[in-house]
Amino acid sequence: MYPSSKSETDRLTLLAHRDLGSEQVWYVLASFHFVVGCFQWGSSIHSKFARRRRLEPDEETASNHIHHKHEYPLCRVPLAFVDFYRVAAFRWTLEIGQIYTINMAEVFITLAHIALTPALTVSQPDRDRSKLPHPFWNSRVAVVAISQFPILTVLGTKNNLVSLITGISYDRLNSIHRMMARACFVLLLIHSVSEAYNYPHFGSTLDKGWLRVNMVAFSILIIVSLRPIRSDAYELFPYTHFPAVLIFLIGGYYHTSASNLSVWVWPSFVFWAFDRFVHVVRLVAFNHSHFGFKSGSGAMDATAELLSENVVRLRCCRSQHFHWSPGQSAYLTMPSVLTLPFEAHPFTIVSVDSSLFSTTAPEYPSESDANKDIQASASSAPHWKELVFLITMQKGFTKKLKAVAARRGQVKVFIDGPHGQSPDLNSYDACVLVTGGCGVSYTLPVFLSVIERVRNGERSCSRVVFIWSIREAAHVQWIEETPIKAVQLAPSFDSIYSYLHHWFGSDVATSKDNTAFSLPDSVEKNGIHKPSDASLAELSSLGTVGSIKVHHGRPNLDALLKEEINMASGRMSVTVCGSHGICKHAGLLDPLRFPVCGPSNILNEGPSVTLYVASFGYA
Incomplete structure (x- = not known):
């Protein structure tokens, strides 16, 4: 409320200037997303043209097999600038304790938003700030905060326009979502304290229960969103998030209605409802047998298998119209296992949406009986026509799922997906895939996709390196038959050289006698499939494939x-998937920083290296 001594004209003028802050916020945010979108789509278009040029080489290059283009350094200056930006923005990191590791791009966005918020709050180019009343500044702070609610809601949903424009996956937008939420919380806290200081009657306003609960709900939400709390009590956050946000938005709507500012609050409900609507449509479309649209029952029931003490493989039949790309994930809802029947948890799809690997034998004939036996055994792999997930055991519902998997039980599953983005590796000459543990869920489909596209003549990749680090020898059974068949199907001509590394190493001790590992003659113990110790060395099918190398110790x-x-x-790509530990490992990032990668390397006709990181965690 503004003082009554002000005339109606002055009051309307102040209101107009107050609302100007919200418009400025949206101008800046829209411009930022537009610029990011232009770079993203421009990069995508450039990659497609680069891929076409590689698929249609000139005759001289084709006849002489020239791989290095001896260009003048001046022609490579733009590419050198691009690589400099990649290294500086995404491979220089800032570590805060043992919890947070953020790259310079995230640091820049955070600092820019922190600087932008107060700048837009105090910006009044055509008026003397000292003559503006205190109520104006109190309201201006609140307006700048609530004007960000719509975009804040969009950044927290899975189906949003921002991901489409910028090409940034919804899971990567979550960090910006949390950053903006905390900034809005600080602004609203300043607004509340300022109101309490300037208006004695503010205490009576707080007597309204809904306003008090409103701020308490937001405060609790900010606290439980901190990574240490999310890591230690992962399921606490989703249980708290929805009711806290709902209480806050409903209270905020009624509070802003009196000031004609509810226009910034109700769109949040619309965006959230749209996201839920798309979610329901996908559930019905991809789980139609559960809703009575298909005769029979159990079509989408999943089988849970306990592969090790802390890993469950979930296999379920997929709908014929459910398609996905390598590296994408799906949200799984298991009413019989979850605490709340409508919970949904994301997991990467291990299987591939391709008919190539469902054939019983590759097009290229094998020259030995051993290879024929490998092909026959590989054809029995379960990964090709099903949706397969590798789930690491943690607290909460995964612990209940482990009990089901121990008895090889079935569980009803509702699938929503696919979500996330698949790395576009079609225009690269060399691909390196680095993964640890269950991160193979992401890199294995990408590896198989590279082989298939080269066979189909859709890409000109000449080298693929696959590095997998696991803690125990028995973990190889997760995917053992799959890479064997992939290597057998890999073209034998110059378009690709498939070079697959399996590194077995961890902090735990490994037997020196086990120089190779195998899946045959498995035995059952406590529901866990374990290889027979007597046949580990002699029956390992991995050792029979020349391009697959087995090593002990960390890579x-x-x-x-x-x-x-x-x-x-x-062009060279490095794709990494694993826990936060492997993704921030110094041995991984150091070769991708200066001076190995950077302008000098590009000007000396070195490769342009692109890094893709798919770090998974539980917070």
Whole structure:
């Protein structure tokens, strides 16, 4: 409320200037997303043209097999600038304790938003700020905060326009979502304290229960969103998030209605409802047998298998019209296992949406009986016509799922997906895939996709390196038959050289006698499939494939990546998936920073390296 001594004209003028802050916020945010979208789509278009040029080489290059283009350094200056930006923005990181590791791009966005918020709050180019009344500034702070509610809601949903425009997956937008929420909380806290200081009657306003509960709900939400709390009590956050946000938005709507500012609150309900509507449509479309649209029952029942003490493989038949790309995930709802029947948890799809790997034998004939036996055994792999998930056991519902998997039970599953984005590796000359543990759920489909596209003549990749680090030898059974068949199907001509590394190493001790590992002659113990110790060395099918190398100990990522960079030319991609530990490992990032990667490397006709990181965690 403004003082009554002000004339009606002055009051309307102040209101107009108050609302100007909300317009400025949206101008800045829209401009930022537009610029990011232009770069993203421009990069995508450039990649498609680059891929076409590689698929249609000139005659001289084709006849002489020239891989290095001896260009003048001046022609490579733009590419050098691009690589400099990649290294500086995404491979220089800031570590805060053992919890937070953020790259410079995230640091820049955070600092820019922190600077933007007060700047827009105090910006009044045509008026003397000292003559503006205190109520104006109190309201201006609140307006700048609530004007961000719509975009804040969009950034927190899975089906949103921002991901479509910028090309940034919804899960990566969550960090910006949390950052903006905390900034809005600080602004609203300043607004509340300022109101209490300037108006003695503010205490009576707080007597309204809904306003008090409103701020308490937002405060609780900010506290439980902190990563240490989310890590230690993962399921506490989703249980708290929805009711807290609902209480806050309803209270905010009634509070802003008196000031004609509810226009910034009710769109949040619309965006959330749209996201839920798309979710329901997908559930019905991809789980139609559960809703009575298909005769029979159990069509979408999943089988849970306990592969090790902390890993469950979930297999379920997929709907014929459910298609996905490598590296994408799906949200799984299991009413019989979950605490709340409508919970949904994301997991990466291990299987591939392709008919290539469902054939019983590759087009290229094998020259030995051993290879024929490998092909026959590989054809029985369950990963090709099903949806397959590898689920690491944690607290909460995964612990209940483990009990089901121990008895090889079935569980009813509702699938919503696919979600996330698949890495576009079609225009690269060399691909390196690095993964640890269950991160193979992401990199294995990408590896298979590379092989299939080269076979189909859709890409000109000449080298693929697949590095997988696991803690126990028995973990190889998760996917053992799959890479064997992929290697057998890989083209034998110059378009690709499939080079698959399996590194077995961890902090736990491994037997020196086990120089190779195998899946045959498995035995059952407590519901867990374990390889027979007597046949581990002699029956390992991995050892029969020349391009698959088995090593003990942790992989020396620093040396491996430097070697690949020195051998590569043109464009090279490094795709990483694993826990936060492997993704921030110094041996992984150091070869991808200066001076190995950067302008000097590009100007000396070195490869342009692009890094894709799909770090998974439980917070």
